[in-house]
Amino acid sequence: MTIELYTWNTPNGRKISVALEEMGLPYKVFPVNIGKGEQMAPEFLAISPNNKIPAIVDPDGPGGKRVSVFESGAILLYLGEKTGKFLPVPLIDRIPVYEWLMWQMGGFGPMPGQVHHFIALENETDRAYGLKRFMAETRRLYGVLDRRLATNEFVAGPLSVADFAILGWAWRHPRHKVELKDFPNVERWYNALMARPAVKRGMEAKLD
Known part of the structure; x- marks a missing residue:
């Protein structure tokens, strides 16, 4: 299933688009224009409580359940765990x-x-x-x-x-x-x- 990436063209946003490409995960970008304050919208706050990009929604999260993840570092660790790529097991x-x-x-x-x-x-x-x-x-x-x-x-x-x-x-x-x-x-x-x-x-x- 396609991961939803809520982001903007920033260093933290690029971390995630690069990781998704390297991991071979399908994704769709949902731009959040931080110059216009779109990160303050209630619907974005629901998945990113700190009002910061990026955030993702994975419709096929643990147990097949829909899950959201905010903070770029947490997203990278989540994606590494999900795919078993770029995150060593030992x-x-x-x-x-x-x-x-x-x-x-x-x-x-x-x-x-x-x-x-x-x-x-x-x-x-x-x-x-x-x-x-x-x-x-x-x-x-x-x-x-x-x-x-x-x-x-x-x-x-x-x-x-x-x-x-x-x-x-x-x-x-x-x-x-x-x-x-x-x-x-x-x-x-x-x-x-x-x-x-x-x-x-x-x-x-x-x-x-």
């Missing part, structure tokens, strides 16, 4: 997937997101302060990722949902003013992922 092998997924959710997303916010400010004083603070932290996080990828093809060993999560934000590196050539291992990883046919489809899917 707990010992899942640990790095959990670690790097949480690393993305807690840092490599919120910090670049702050850069996006401050870049758009007209007040030069506020803009300069925000960019000095959050661009430094964003570059530090790129450095953490670069060191990890120096000894690993993918962030958690084999390709996993953690890579899809991080890719969604690395995709926006021009917007948060980061040159991937400054982080050669990230650049190698990024180019390899973006060359995958399913990732291309996920990145090109119309989400708005």
Whole structure:
């Protein structure tokens, strides 16, 4: 059955379209225009209590029952469990997937997101302060990722949902003013992922 993807053209939205394509799951996009406040609509609130995209509805959830899932990290874990893909079975092998997924959710997303916010400010004083603070932290996080990828093809060993999560934000590196050539291992990883046919489809899917 077709998964319903409620989303918009954002890094968090792209995480899910890429994962769905890589997992070979049929899905239909239901755009939620966050610029117009559609994420505040009661019908969206019913499946995403935090009024944030993305969210999914799976008509064929556990036990064949319809289920909704919100928060991009939770969606990735759910889809990995559902398909048995990109989420290792042994707990010992899942640990790095959990670690790097949480690393993305807690840092490599919120910090670049702050850069996006401050870049758009007209007040030069506020803009300069925000960019000095959050661009430094964003570059530090790129450095953490670069060191990890120096000894690993993918962030958690084999390709996993953690890579899809991080890719969604690395995709926006021009917007948060980061040159991937400054982080050669990230650049190698990024180019390899973006060359995958399913990732291309996920990145090109119309989400708005």
